[in-house]
Amino acid sequence: MKSVGSNTNTYKLIALDMDGTLLTEDKVISAENREAIAAAMEAGKTVIMSTGRGVQSAMPYVNELGLTTPIVAVNGGEVWEAPGKLLSRQLLAADTVRSLHAIAQKYDVWWWAYAVEGVFNRESESMDIDAKHWLKFGYYTENLEKLKQIRETVESWGTLEITNSHPCNIELNPSGISKASGIEAVCKLLGISMSEVIAMGDSENDITMIRAAGLGVAMGNAQEEVKRIADITTVTNEEHGVAKVIHEYMLKP
Template identity: 65%
Template sequence: MGNYKLIALDMDGTLLTEDKLVSAENKAAIKAANAAGVTVMFATGRGIQNVTAYVEELQLAAPIVAVNGSEVWAAPGVLHSRKLLDTSLLKQMHAIALEYDTWYWAYAVDQIFNKEKWTDQVDAKQWLKFGYYYEDAAMMKEIRMKLEAWDALEITNSHPLNIELNPKGVNKASGIRQVCGLLGIEMSQVIAMGDSLNDESMIREAGLGVAMGNAQDEIKQLADVITATNDEHGVAKIIEQYVLS
């Protein structure tokens, strides 16, 4: 049994069910972990505006890693750090989306844009993350190769059919390292749970890296432990085994 002090949870495909709910089992396990003195936090690709309702539901006062690490919040409402995407890169990514006619989205500070709702004020915004979604594997490979050639971006996904892009070196692990600094703990004292490539960095670096039963195969291969699926309360099972027992 490790001396775990922090549990970092991805949200979609991990803590949340397919219906985007927190199960009663997961909720009870998180409450018990907090009562045992273990901090439970979100480490998510979502922007903070899509995290707050769940923070309130679970009554969490912990730090938050949002937008794949582009923002680290010391506590709800207390921003610790923010890493912005270069606007010129964002324009190039947007041009690629138009060229290939993919679905796309982007997180700016305080606002989300997508293919149906873009902005002509790109230079006036502060950008955090850009993403593509498409169902054509050949197109996915072409776009990814173009992006990799720039050597300027952190390239991950939150689903097998998307690509998520952050500033190079910015990922969930970089965010959690900052949180460890705030809490005075080591990465070896962290349990990190996730299902997709944007969870790879934290699963690799945490003391206990956990892949969900529904995780992408690449994540399962590198994890220390594989738990049940997000619909089978896999988060609760890990908390019960490694923190509460």
């Protein structure tokens, strides 16, 4: 078990998942969370987004909070040194995307894919796989047997990082690419260690960063596996869990 720091000077950076963590179910940042983030920044702490979303989807919230800090996007597929300044990008091979797309068609499930050029899904009219630079592929179905079969298939390849952001989906990045690898790159950039990081999340794609951080926090609404591996579990995203953790572990005198 990790040694969890009690001194507010222990933690210099907080990495926040967005959906189910920072955001309410209505996809807004509560006044409580916004005020706590502003207080953390005022106290010299670094606040970053670490999300499965693409950077374009994350930016309205980054701008709302006035953040100019690094961003970990698409589960670590991209790391931004600051908004508009790319640090690193890890792509899925076109052949891999072609195979993943074929699986979606075979099982007749909803799929989506993040590319540098935009977001594509089952309703996209055309998708020239070879012409795009692919970052992440995902499936969604409430048919858990289909989901299990798809997961077993892609696991058998041994070439992908496999997670979810909801119990009914699967998210796929290149092997070794995760929110943890993204935050590690940010720490290197800022000259701090992972032991000085708080990471908060609710889904399987948050597990790597929660495990690697000095303080790994599961939301009260998190999937059970996330709660099991976290150092602590806080209140839900509807109860301003981010604000609670910032006040308790970064700002308490």
